[in-house]
Amino acid sequence: MRIVVCLKQIIDPELPATQFRIDAESKRQQSDNHPLVISPYDENALELALKLKEQTGGHVTLLSVGQPSAVSALRKGLAMGADEAALITDPAIEGSDAFGVATALARGIEKLGHADLVLCGCESGDWADRIVGPILAETLHIPCVTFIARLEKHNGGFLAHRVVEDGYELWEVVPPVLLTILSDETNTPRYPKVKDIMAASRKSIPTWSGADLDLDASRIGKAAVRAEVQELTVPTQESRCQLLEGEPEEQVAMLVARLRERKVI
Numbered sequence: 021m022r023i024v025v026c027l028k029q030i031i032d033p034e035l036p037a038t039q040f041r042i043d044a045e046s047k048r049q050q051s052d053n054h055p056l057v058i059s060p061y062d063e064n065a066l067e068l069a070l071k072l073k074e075q076t077g078g079h080v081t082l083l084s085v086g087q088p089s090a091v092s093a094l095r096k097g098l099a100m101g102a103d104e105a106a107l108i109t110d111p112a113i114e115g116s117d118a119f120g121v122a123t124a125l126a127r128g129i130e131k132l133g134h135a136d137l138v139l140c141g142c143e144s145g146d147w148a149d150r151i152v153g154p155i156l157a158e159t160l161h162i163p164c165v166t167f168i169a170r171l172e173k174h175n176g177g178f179l180a181h182r183v184v185e186d187g188y189e190l191w192e193v194v195p196p197v198l199l200t201i202l203s204d205e206t207n208t209p210r211y212p213k214v215k216d217i218m219a220a221s222r223k224s225i226p227t228w229s230g231a232d233l234d235l236d237a238s239r240i241g242k243a244a245v246r247a248e249v250q251e252l253t254v255p256t257q258e259s260r261c262q263l264l265e266g267e268p269e270e271q272v273a274m275l276v277a278r279l280r281e282r283k284v285i
């Protein structure tokens with residue numbers, strides 16, 4: 021079973037909001053040397069892949085489209101237990117929208133040869149478009165099931181637990197298939213051991229350019245975007261403090277009245 025996990029490197033989404041600054045010209049978050057991490061749901065996808073490999077055997081490959089810095093995300097994935105990794109990086113791909121990213125990933129997967137399972141996070145931790153997975157499946161001409169929390173071997177294929185508002189849907193899926201993964205108690209990412217971090221630091225990670233993948237320049241990069249970000253702002257939050265005067269009973273009565281006014285209770 022050949023499994024490809026698509027990993028995106030992003031600015032740590034756990035940074036305090038006070039450190040979130042927007043570059044007015046590019047309309048992107050300023051990197052400001054903030055720490056870079058694997059997009060959280062992608063770690064869940066990798067954990068699911070590793071558990072599957074432990075249960076049924078297989079080979080896990082990581083693929084990322086991004087800056088050269090994304091090698092560190094791939095090394096962490098290798099330390100967690102993936103077998104190999106490749107990075108697609110090229111200035112011509114920068115500024116791509118989801119179609120451009122999915123096009124590059126699809127060519128990367130084709131270059132790898134074959135994938136029975138392609139796993140993506142259900143959404144990235146920065147833009148959260150939720151569409152790279154489905155577009156990638158469409159580009160690869162394979163089916164896609166989104167928001168999968170668990171996967172079990174079943175009848176030569178898999179039973180996929182898809183999270184919906186009031187429970188799970190159970191889908192029988194037969195490879196090749198693309199699944200987008202969300203977090204679940206069964207796919208909490210493992211911590212790599214020191215010896216595995218050392219081993220991962222010595223592994224070679226091929227980097228592929230657009231030319232290596234024969235990427236059509238009209239489908240990637242800024243010139244190919246179909247959706248343009250018009251404005252990006254940090255929401256302003258106003259908080260006011262009002263002191264209620266009087267005896268405790270009066271203060272409580274006033275507080276209850278205010279909460280009722282605002283329909284809090």
Ligand SMILES: Cc1cc2nc3c(=O)[nH]c(=O)nc-3n(C[C@H](O)[C@H](O)[C@H](O)COP(=O)(O)OP(=O)(O)OC[C@H]3O[C@@H](n4cnc5c(N)ncnc54)[C@H](O)[C@@H]3O)c2cc1C
Pocket residue numbers: 026027028029046048059061062083084085086114115116117118119121125139140141142143144145146147148149150151152153245246247248249
């Ligand atoms: C400088 C810059 C300019 C941009 N300009 C535009 C623009 O003009 N228009 C526009 O629409 N968007 C633009 N973007 C947004 C960017 O291209 C989005 O990242 C893209 O639309 C994909 O959406 P998403 O990251 O929200 O992924 P989602 O669809 O939320 O991602 C789902 C999953 O797909 C996989 N995945 C996503 N991206 C990657 C990746 N790079 N490598 C490996 N796997 C991946 C992961 O498994 C991820 O969990 C720009 C971004 C930058 C940094």
